[in-house]
Amino acid sequence: MDRIPILRMGKFLLVTIQIDLYDRLATNLETDLVQMVNKTGAKGVLIDISALSIVDSFMGRILGNIGSMSKIMDAETVVVGMQPAVAITLIELGLELKGVHTALNVERGMDLLMHKIDLTDETVQDEDSTE
Amino acid sequence: MKIVLNKDTMKIEKEQDVVPFRNRVKEYAVKIGMSLVNQTKLITAASELVRNMLKYANGGVVLIEVISQGRDNGIRLTFQDKGPGIGDIALAMKDGYSSGKSLGIGLPGAKRLVNEFDIKSIVGEGTTVTIIKWKNG
Numbered sequence: 001m002d003r004i005p006i007l008r009m010g011k012f013l014l015v016t017i018q019i020d021l022y023d024r025l026a027t028n029l030e031t032d033l034v035q036m037v038n039k040t041g042a043k044g045v046l047i048d049i050s051a052l053s054i055v056d057s058f059m060g061r062i063l064g065n066i067g068s069m070s071k072i073m074d075a076e077t078v079v080v081g082m083q084p085a086v087a088i089t090l091i092e093l094g095l096e097l098k099g100v101h102t103a104l105n106v107e108r109g110m111d112l113l114m115h116k117i118d119l120t121d122e123t124v125q126d127e128d129s130t131e
Numbered sequence: 132m133k134i135v136l137n138k139d140t141m142k143i144e145k146e147q148d149v150v151p152f153r154n155r156v157k158e159y160a161v162k163i164g165m166s167l168v169n170q171t172k173l174i175t176a177a178s179e180l181v182r183n184m185l186k187y188a189n190g191g192v193v194l195i196e197v198i199s200q201g202r203d204n205g206i207r208l209t210f211q212d213k214g215p216g217i218g219d220i221a222l223a224m225k226d227g228y229s230s231g232k233s234l235g236i237g238l239p240g241a242k243r244l245v246n247e248f249d250i251k252s253i254v255g256e257g258t259t260v261t262i263i264k265w266k267n268g
Binding site: 022058086092095 | 154157170171172178179
C-alpha cells in the first residue's frame with residue numbers, strides 16, 4: 001500500500017493514520033493532501049494520529065509542512081489524538097509542531113475547525129447561501 | 132560494569148527498513164519491561180539516528196543489545212556506518228544545525244531522549260553512535 005486514504009466530508013478533509021508511516025508514505029500524504037485541498041476547495045484538514053506510536057523529526061516536519069501548505073491554500077489544519085508519550089517525547093526532542101492546531105480527539109478537533117472557519121467566513125457569509 | 136544479556140544486529144539499507152527496525156527495538160524494550168514513555172523516547176531517538184545513517188551514509192548496521200548494570204536493565208543501540216564521517220562533531224551536535232535540509236534536531240534531540248550518548252567519527256571512514264536507555268532511566 002502506497003497511499004493513506006483521504007476522506008472528504010463537507011468542507012473538511014479527514015485523514016486517519018492507522019499504521020506507522022515510512023518516509024515515502026508520509027511524503028505522498030503531504031502532496032496528496034495539498035492537491036486535495038486545491039481540488040475540493042476544502043477549508044479544513046483533520047489528521048488523526050492516535051494510532052502513531054512515535055513521531056520523529058521527519059514526521060513532525062511533514063505535519064508542519066501540511067499545516068503551512070494548507071494555510072497558503074486557505075485551509076486550517078488540526079492534528080488530533082496524539083498519545084501522551086508521543087507529546088512528551090516531541091517536546092524533549094525539540095519539536096513544537098508550529099503551524100498546526102492540535103486537539104485532544106476527533107470531536108474537539110472538528111469543533112475547533114468549525115470555529116476557525118466560522119470566524120474567517122463571517123465576511124463572506126452572504127455568498128454561502130448560493131451553495 | 133555493563134553486562135550484555137542478549138544481542139542482535141540489523142542491517143539498514145533502505146527507508147523501508149526503518150519501520151521494522153523500530154518494531155524490533157520496541158520488542159526488546161517491551162521484553163525488559165520499559166515504561167511506555169521511555170520506550171517512546173528510545174524508539175524516537177533510534178528513528179532519528181537510523182534516518183541520519185540512511186541519509187548521510189546510505190545505511191549501515193545497528194547492534195541491539197540488552198544490557199544490565201547493577202539492578203537496572205537497559206537497551207544499548209550502536210549505529211555503525213561507513214559514510215563520509217562528521218568533520219566537526221560539536222557543530223553537528225548543535226541545535227538547529229544541519230548540513231542537509233532537515234530541521235537540525237536529529238542528533239541533539241536524540242541525545243536529550245536517552246541516558247547515555249556517545250559519538251565517534253572519522254572523516255572518510257564512518258561514524259559510530261551509541262545510545263543507552265535504562266529501563267528506569
